[in-house]
Amino acid sequence: MGHFFKVMLFVAVYLGLxxxxxxxxxxxxxxxxxVEKFDPSQIKTKEDLARIGQxxxxxxxxxxxxxxxxxxxxxxxxxxxxxxxxLTRDFIYESVTQPQAYLYMxxxxxxPKFFPAKMPVINKPPIDLNNNELLxxxxxxQSQGGEVTVDPSEIAQxxxxxxxxxxxDPALGQKxxxxxxxxxxxxxxxxxxxxxxxxxxxxxxxxxDPYAGVTANPKPVHQGFDQEFTIKNFNDVMAYxxxxxxxAGAH
Amino acid sequence: xxxxxxxxxPRSAAGFSSALFxxxxxxxxxxxxxxxxxxxxxxxxxxxxxxxxxxxxxxxxHLLFAGFVLGVxxxxxxxxxxxxxxxxxxxxxxxxxxxxxxxxxxxxxxLFGGILLFCLIGFYPKLWNYMTNIFFPTFLIxxxxxxxxxxxxxxxxxxxxxxxxxxxxxxxxGILLNIFGFFIMIVSNSWATFQxxxxxxxxxxxxxxxxxxxxxxxxxxxxxIHRLIANVVLGGFICGAYAGIRYLGSKTRxxxxxxxxxxxxxxxxxxxxxxxxxxxxYWLMREIYQYNQQMGITLMGGFLSWLFILQAMLIxxxxxxxxxxxxxxxxxxxxxxxxxxxQIVTMLTVLVLALGVWMxxxxxxASLQEARLMGGTHHPLLGVFGVMSAKMTVVNIxxxxxxxxxxxxxxxxKQATVTWAKGAVIGVSVMFFLAAIAVIIxxxxxxxxxxxxxxxxxxxxQVLIVLAVLLTATPxxxxxxxxxxxxxxxxxxxxxxxxxxxxxxxxxxxVLLMTLMGYARSxxxxxxxxxxxxxxxxxxxxxxxxxxxxxxxxxxxxLFFLLVAFIFGVASMGPKEHAGARSK
Numbered sequence: 001m002g003h004f005f006k007v008m009l010f011v012a013v014y015l016g017l018x019x020x021x022x023x024x025x026x027x028x029x030x031x032x033x034x035v036e037k038f039d040p041s042q043i044k045t046k047e048d049l050a051r052i053g054q055x056x057x058x059x060x061x062x063x064x065x066x067x068x069x070x071x072x073x074x075x076x077x078x079x080x081x082x083x084x085x086x087l088t089r090d091f092i093y094e095s096v097t098q099p100q101a102y103l104y105m106x107x108x109x110x111x112p113k114f115f116p117a118k119m120p121v122i123n124k125p126p127i128d129l130n131n132n133e134l135l136x137x138x139x140x141x142q143s144q145g146g147e148v149t150v151d152p153s154e155i156a157q158x159x160x161x162x163x164x165x166x167x168x169d170p171a172l173g174q175k176x177x178x179x180x181x182x183x184x185x186x187x188x189x190x191x192x193x194x195x196x197x198x199x200x201x202x203x204x205x206x207x208x209d210p211y212a213g214v215t216a217n218p219k220p221v222h223q224g225f226d227q228e229f230t231i232k233n234f235n236d237v238m239a240y241x242x243x244x245x246x247x248a249g250a251h
Numbered sequence: 252x253x254x255x256x257x258x259x260x261p262r263s264a265a266g267f268s269s270a271l272f273x274x275x276x277x278x279x280x281x282x283x284x285x286x287x288x289x290x291x292x293x294x295x296x297x298x299x300x301x302x303x304x305x306x307x308x309x310x311x312x313h314l315l316f317a318g319f320v321l322g323v324x325x326x327x328x329x330x331x332x333x334x335x336x337x338x339x340x341x342x343x344x345x346x347x348x349x350x351x352x353x354x355x356x357x358x359x360x361x362l363f364g365g366i367l368l369f370c371l372i373g374f375y376p377k378l379w380n381y382m383t384n385i386f387f388p389t390f391l392i393x394x395x396x397x398x399x400x401x402x403x404x405x406x407x408x409x410x411x412x413x414x415x416x417x418x419x420x421x422x423x424x425g426i427l428l429n430i431f432g433f434f435i436m437i438v439s440n441s442w443a444t445f446q447x448x449x450x451x452x453x454x455x456x457x458x459x460x461x462x463x464x465x466x467x468x469x470x471x472x473x474x475x476i477h478r479l480i481a482n483v484v485l486g487g488f489i490c491g492a493y494a495g496i497r498y499l500g501s502k503t504r505x506x507x508x509x510x511x512x513x514x515x516x517x518x519x520x521x522x523x524x525x526x527x528x529x530x531x532x533y534w535l536m537r538e539i540y541q542y543n544q545q546m547g548i549t550l551m552g553g554f555l556s557w558l559f560i561l562q563a564m565l566i567x568x569x570x571x572x573x574x575x576x577x578x579x580x581x582x583x584x585x586x587x588x589x590x591x592x593x594q595i596v597t598m599l600t601v602l603v604l605a606l607g608v609w610m611x612x613x614x615x616x617a618s619l620q621e622a623r624l625m626g627g628t629h630h631p632l633l634g635v636f637g638v639m640s641a642k643m644t645v646v647n648i649x650x651x652x653x654x655x656x657x658x659x660x661x662x663x664x665k666q667a668t669v670t671w672a673k674g675a676v677i678g679v680s681v682m683f684f685l686a687a688i689a690v691i692i693x694x695x696x697x698x699x700x701x702x703x704x705x706x707x708x709x710x711x712x713q714v715l716i717v718l719a720v721l722l723t724a725t726p727x728x729x730x731x732x733x734x735x736x737x738x739x740x741x742x743x744x745x746x747x748x749x750x751x752x753x754x755x756x757x758x759x760x761x762v763l764l765m766t767l768m769g770y771a772r773s774x775x776x777x778x779x780x781x782x783x784x785x786x787x788x789x790x791x792x793x794x795x796x797x798x799x800x801x802x803x804x805x806x807x808x809x810l811f812f813l814l815v816a817f818i819f820g821v822a823s824m825g826p827k828e829h830a831g832a833r834s835k
Contacts, residue, residue, distance in 0.1 A: 004500070007752070010752060012809060014756065015805035018565075019802040023801065025557045025561070026557055030793060030794035032787075065548055
């Protein structure tokens with residue numbers, strides 16, 4: 001048995017050495033990206049927009065993982081120094097949302113082939129920037145040697161709970177809510193409590209197209225709602241879900 | 252209408268849809284902490300150790316045992332077949348001993364597989380539910396394959412002696428065992444690879460179309476091939492280590508001879524499998540890059556880039572350990588083996604230099620002052636060796652040197668009798684020389700061309716050149732030695748203790764490598780359960796730093812070895828077969 005313990009001791013020492021080496025190299029955990037606090041009410045100038053774009057460029061957008069803002073021997077993708085003065089806004093938008101749309105050809109092949117784009121589509125998962133974030137990143141890129149043409153007024157302001165469902169009738173909405181079978185899964189009070197946290201467009205999408213951006217979809221529960229709702233019914237349900245108080249005299 | 256298409260009834264549909272709605276409304280994270288009675292549980296945790304760590308340990312041990320259990324039947328069958336063809340009973344006994352280890356490990360593999368399943372269902376119900384919805388038919392197939400695999404293994408093992416007169420039937424059982432094992436592996440691989448590289452599953456595909464699309468995801472086949480080869484490597488080196496330990500405890504000359512030979516075969520299988528493994532790994536990385544550039548960058552250039560320094564270090568130890576064992580074999584087993592000292596020193600020098608380049612990181616760990624003196628974290632001279640062009644070149648050189656070690660060992664003590672032997676030897680030597688020069692030229696040239704040219708043409712050419720040498724020199728040498736005269740017999744049972752420790756070192760290293768690359772594969776998904784589809788919203792939605800991970804890998808490896816030692820120790824308690832009988 002003596003040799004067995006010697007062997008296990010040998011293994012333990014070797015494993016300890018490996019763990020020690022592992023602890024000596026640079027330590028970096030991979031944390032989920034922090035959700036950028038994008039508060040459109042704080043954006044007053046183009047500089048504000050570019051500043052937020054810079055945060056997204058180095059954060060959620062993960063652009064700096066490949067692109068540099070000055071000449072670099074280690075950058076895998078083009079140096080973006082000065083590109084704001086060379087590229088149009090539309091071209092930048094197309095480059096980040098459709099990286100394969102405009103590519104150089106490799107003429108060493110016959111017929112010539114496209115160089116595969118290294119750029120991920122940044123408004124799709126896993127990066128998945130929304131439109132406001134995209135506009136701010138474009139502003140930041142334009143600020144690199146060019147003029148920022150994105151105007152702060154283009155940033156979509158979230159609709160508050162107070163404006164949500166303002167065109168519908170909540171009392172009628174309650175009836176439609178039951179008739180459409182929503183109560184089988186949802187409690188109206190719970191939805192009303194959360195309604196103020198989302199804008200109307202997002203809630204509309206959650207009801208009509210809840211699987212947008214989800215690539216694997218085994219059981220689309222909400223399937224077909226876009227065909228079943230009338231505009232009036234839908235607005236009424238929105239008003240009910242938003243917790244709008246019925247106006248005096250209305251039903 | 253709401254329950255339409257839910258399949259499992261309105262109650263589950265209600266739970267699923269409300270969970271999804273709540274999640275999309277942005278309350279998923281709070282749902283973790285406040286599991287209300289009405290909402291389905293998404294995660295569960297366990298005190299002290301944590302659910303993620305628990306799954307890490309159980310999954311790692313299960314996968315290591317599974318790799319062993321799937322790898323061993325491949326070469327056990329080959330050994331048995333060689334025994335039948337050559338009528339050398341040693342090979343049959345060796346195959347039987349391999350299968351004994353396999354049978355002992357099989358139950359433990361299933362045990363940890365069961366624990367892993369309970370852990371996944373319990374800790375990750377949301378993920379498990381999602382995966383079940385997609386992969387349920389494959390779960391049934393997986394169960395069916397186990398129902399076929401288990402009796403086949405029993406028949407193969409318990410029928411060994413009774414089928415001595417019906418050897419071809421026994422070999423057929425071995426083939427069946429391997430087929431079932433292969434399919435078990437690729438079915439479970441489909442689940443893990445789907446998590447890393449999911450595909451769009453549209454309704455238009457239909458039920459079975461969706462199942463097949465999910466199974467046949469972009470990284471499925473590269474992982475299947477990579478794991479198949481790696482399992483052989485793992486099995487070979489573990490059997491080698493087992494033989495090494497038994498050799499150290501041997502009381503008689505016969506036992507020493509037997510376990511020395513078994514150790515040699517185990518090491519040979521490990522190396523033989525290791526040579527094509529980098530090519531399979533290259534294919535896998537290429538597919539990952541093509542599937543998602545972001546994931547490739549996370550692996551090779553993002554926070555996981557330092558992991559490849561650890562990998563380089565382990566591969567370096569593995570190649571050195573394997574070659575060292577070969578060289579000790581030449582010197583100790585072969586009378587007059589010292590005459591090869593010059594060649595061994597030359598190969599050692601080339602190997603050490605190549606490994607030095609292989610392990611050089613692109614960015615050095617340096618203090619601020621040191622970095623300023625260097626003008627950055629890239630050393631002015633060593634920085635040249637930190638890039639892929641240099642790495643690809645030296646890894647091909649390392650493979651060529653290891654193959655050369657093997658050829659020298661193979662040819663040692665034999666005198667060729669065929670007339671064309673001299674020409675063949677010169678041909679093989681010239682081939683080695685030209686291949687090494689071509690690999691180096693392509694490597695240096697690679698610094699001056701765009702990355703896409705280097706990756707698509709130069710690296711591929713280097714790989715093909717080395718493969719061509721392997722595939723040409725092996726049959727050529729085999730043909731030369733087929734009718735060769737043995738001038739100096741190999742003496743078994745005379746290897747020193749340090750050779751057996753080299754075998755243990757190789758086994759430990761290959762297990763560490765598997766734990767390391769398993770961590771890399773899982774971490775490349777970052778904070779996604781299913782990349783880009785289902786986000787991890789648990790408190791464990793992060794990948795720990797390498798130091799923590801390395802300590803965990805060491806712990807898992809040690810636990811695995813303790814279990815292996817226990818199982819193999821118990822397996823050896825049965826009625827002992829005299830080693831002398833084995834060699835007869």
